[in-house]
Amino acid sequence: MNNPMNVIVRFELKEGEIEVLVPLIQEFFEKEVSAVPGFISAKIHKNEEGSVLINYATWESEEKFLKFVKEVAQVSEISKKIQAFASKTDRVFEITL
Template identity: 30%
Template sequence: MATIATKNEVITVIIIFSVKPEQQQELIDAIAEFLETVKQQPGFISTNLHKSIDGLKVANYAQWQSQADYNNFINNTKVQAKAAKLREFNPPDVHIYEVVISESKEGIPKIKQGQYITHFAEFRMPPENQPRMIELAKENVGKAMELPGLISANFHRSLDGTRVINYGQWLDKESIENLKKQPGFGKDSEYWEGIAENEHHLYEVVLTVPND
């Protein structure tokens, strides 16, 4: 089971595909098939596959023991040949991340199938803006955590400086709508304005694959 913590001695790889709704399940099935090979690779810890409720995204939250293990997996041509089906879809957004903020009401956050609604907030920025984006996240996460329906908020920094992703866990959609009414989170007062562009979708966890 994947756990999220700032002191995790793992690397996180977040892979986000954009798809047409009619393609979403086909992509999920193709990823699930490839995962039978992936889970056998040295250094693999877990994969947690999410599908967006609107049908437009598929997100893979994966953990590896080290960046070297992940690089060996990526550079293994025999293994990657088994991912040919995935290359029929739009190229995904792939980055390596570290957890820099983790706030939770229920201990160390864990990713489980069928437990929470998940919120991937994808912040994109030039590398020089990433430190400020993280500062702003730290300043504003407390207000979000005051909402009763938000279970955890987990900000991840991409090592290349171009992304910050908030992986949030929620009890229900109503709580997410209430967040948008809070100062700094509505369209007219976004706390990241001028620092980053943001795209966000709601997801459900559809498959978790640990290392056997």
């Protein structure tokens, strides 16, 4: 069995951008991502200054995440608006002890 995969997307934002980006991410997860097979959960974190936003999502497997990217994220109008903000993405895998 595959270990869950966590996707961490970090946005470094200019003043006022967080107020635009957070609702877009929330809408994207509520309307599109939550229904995708393999999606487990997501959280959004921000720093105190509002200049850094981190989106942390957990997927059942890398395969399910890659299918989501191909079939949803690359074609979604909401996703395209989110992608307009500069971001860095890391994929990390859980290590079970």
